[in-house]
Amino acid sequence: MIALRHITKRFRDGERQVEVLRDLELTVPRGTFTAVVGASGSGKSTLLYVAGALDADYDGEAVVAGKDLKALSARERAAFRNASVGFVFQSFNLLPALPAVENTMLPGLFVPPGSKAPSLGQLRGRALEALDRVGLADKAARLPGRLSGGERQRVAIARALLSRPAVLLADEPTGNLDAVSGEAVIQLFSAMVRDGVTVLVVTHEERVSAAAGQVLHLEEGRLR
Numbered sequence: 001m002i003a004l005r006h007i008t009k010r011f012r013d014g015e016r017q018v019e020v021l022r023d024l025e026l027t028v029p030r031g032t033f034t035a036v037v038g039a040s041g042s043g044k045s046t047l048l049y050v051a052g053a054l055d056a057d058y059d060g061e062a063v064v065a066g067k068d069l070k071a072l073s074a075r076e077r078a079a080f081r082n083a084s085v086g087f088v089f090q091s092f093n094l095l096p097a098l099p100a101v102e103n104t105m106l107p108g109l110f111v112p113p114g115s116k117a118p119s120l121g122q123l124r125g126r127a128l129e130a131l132d133r134v135g136l137a138d139k140a141a142r143l144p145g146r147l148s149g150g151e152r153q154r155v156a157i158a159r160a161l162l163s164r165p166a167v168l169l170a171d172e173p174t175g176n177l178d179a180v181s182g183e184a185v186i187q188l189f190s191a192m193v194r195d196g197v198t199v200l201v202v203t204h205e206e207r208v209s210a211a212a213g214q215v216l217h218l219e220e221g222r223l224r
């Protein structure tokens with residue numbers, strides 16, 4: 001579950017303070033799919049950074065996957081992101097020199113202090129399972145440059161699923177995809193929701209919101 005209460009986020013713009021999120025409220029129940037739709041510059045990415053514990057500098061309360069994010073130290077936040085949150089971005093962010101399976105393994109290489117590192121063989125096995133979940137088991141050895149845009153985004157989703165996160169956050173995940181590939185990505189999110197994952201997608205594309213159980217519009221710093 002994601003619960004944001006009275007979230008206000010300001011950026012300094014020279015002398016001025018700009019309020020991007022204003023007393024924003026959001027509840028995404030566990031195992032449900034919410035889409036937030038808003039114009040460019042409306043604060044969608046800012047909202048995801050708060051929910052994903054990438055930004056800790058806001059007023060209000062954010063409780064995500066059972067953790068009150070404000071109560072965590074920077075190190076605890078990093079461990080929380082690694083264990084509990086999967087991120088998917090518009091631009092895929094794959095490393096071009098690594099095959100799909102190794103891109104998928106990457107987050108598993110960051111082991112929080114005090115936890116035991118999995119062996120590379122174990123990690124590879126988990127990455128292959130994740131690629132299988134997104135329908136790319138047969139392309140595990142391909143370099144990103146030899147995959148279509150839709151396939152690259154599915155690798156990015158497999159990578160986000162590697163730690164079996166409770167929460168998946170996606171920032172314009174279909175922004176670089178044609179309609180058919182975009183639909184495949186949305187279907188994957190729906191399948192993850194059926195597996196109990198809490199999914200929050202921000203987008204300016206209305207078509208994404210058709211698959212979501214809850215659609216909210218971000219306007220003037222608030223959701224309605």
Ligand SMILES: Nc1ncnc2c1ncn2[C@@H]1O[C@H](COP(=O)(O)OP(=O)(O)O)[C@@H](O)[C@H]1O
Nearest residue numbers: 011012020038039040041042043044045046047
């Ligand atoms: N680090 C930053 N410093 C100053 N202003 C920012 C920063 N990040 C975002 N903004 C501003 O906040 C507003 C919302 O940005 P963003 O969340 O990226 O919007 P969206 O993702 O909906 O396009 C924009 O006006 C943007 O210029």
Ligand SMILES: [Mg+2]
Nearest residue numbers: 044045046171
């Ligand atoms: Mg954005």
